[in-house]
Amino acid sequence: MYIGDKNLIKKQEQMDLKEQIKKELPLKLRAWFQGQNKWKSLIEIAKHLDINKHTMSDYFNGRNYPKGENLKKLTDLTQLPILIELKQKEFGNIHQKQNIKEQKNDIPPLENANTVYQKLTELNTLLDYFKKGTAKEREVLRQVIPPMQIGYITSLLKALYNEDEFQQWIFFSDYKMKKQ
Numbered sequence: 276m277y278i279g280d281k282n283l284i285k286k287q288e289q290m291d292l293k294e295q296i297k298k299e300l301p302l303k304l305r306a307w308f309q310g311q312n313k314w315k316s317l318i319e320i321a322k323h324l325d326i327n328k329h330t331m332s333d334y335f336n337g338r339n340y341p342k343g344e345n346l347k348k349l350t351d352l353t354q355l356p357i358l359i360e361l362k363q364k365e366f367g368n369i370h371q372k373q374n375i376k377e378q379k380n381d382i383p384p385l386e387n388a389n390t391v392y393q394k395l396t397e398l399n400t401l402l403d404y405f406k407k408g409t410a411k412e413r414e415v416l417r418q419v420i421p422p423m424q425i426g427y428i429t430s431l432l433k434a435l436y437n438e439d440e441f442q443q444w445i446f447f448s449d450y451k452m453k454k455q
Contacts, residue, residue, distance in 0.1 A: 299357055301337035307353045308335070310397045313389070324348040354390075 314320045321331040326345050333339040334349065341349050341358070346365060350358040405413050427448075434444035 296340050296357065296361060297337050300340050301335055303355050303357050304335045304353070307355055307397075310400055311393055312396070313393070320352070324352060354394075 308314075308317070308320075314323070317331050317335055318328050320326075321328040324331075324345075326348065330339070330345065334341055334345075340361070342365065346358065346362050350362045405416050430444060431448075434441040
């Protein structure tokens with residue numbers, strides 16, 4: 276295989292990824308928008324992120340996908356895996372290299388709490404699928420998510436609501452959740 280062939284294959288893969296993103300992103304963005312309750316319209320989000328409302332509409336309708344600063348802003352707001360992947364491809368893994376203490380100091384507690392609430396709401400919506408589903412579908416969930424991770428999250432959430440219990444939990448906890 277010649278170098279030119281490798282470049283052509285790489286360009287084709289990039290084009291395929293862009294087309295896949297253009298198809299999937301609007302569905303993910305609309306699902307995210309329906310699952311959140313902070314903004315009533317795309318115009319509000321566009322104003323908040325300082326993105327042109329027509330550009331924002333293009334993202335939500337699949338006519339284009341975010342790049343550059345708009346990608347950073349939209350990824351930081353939604354935390355959608357498809358945008359995180361796109362951002363990592365465009366900017367590298369810069370954000371993964373920061374440690375959690377640095378991130379914690381940059382984000383106000385109220386914003387973090389609101390993000391946790393939003394994620395819990397999204398999780399509840401996703402878990403409804405399994406709640407209403409079949410035993411086989413719930414078995415798939417059990418196979419994908421290790422029980423230790425479920426235990427970790429539930430015990431952490433419970434401990435966060437009682438400071439004494441939380442301090443004990445911190446003292447005994449050394450488990451680190453694994454990303455898929």
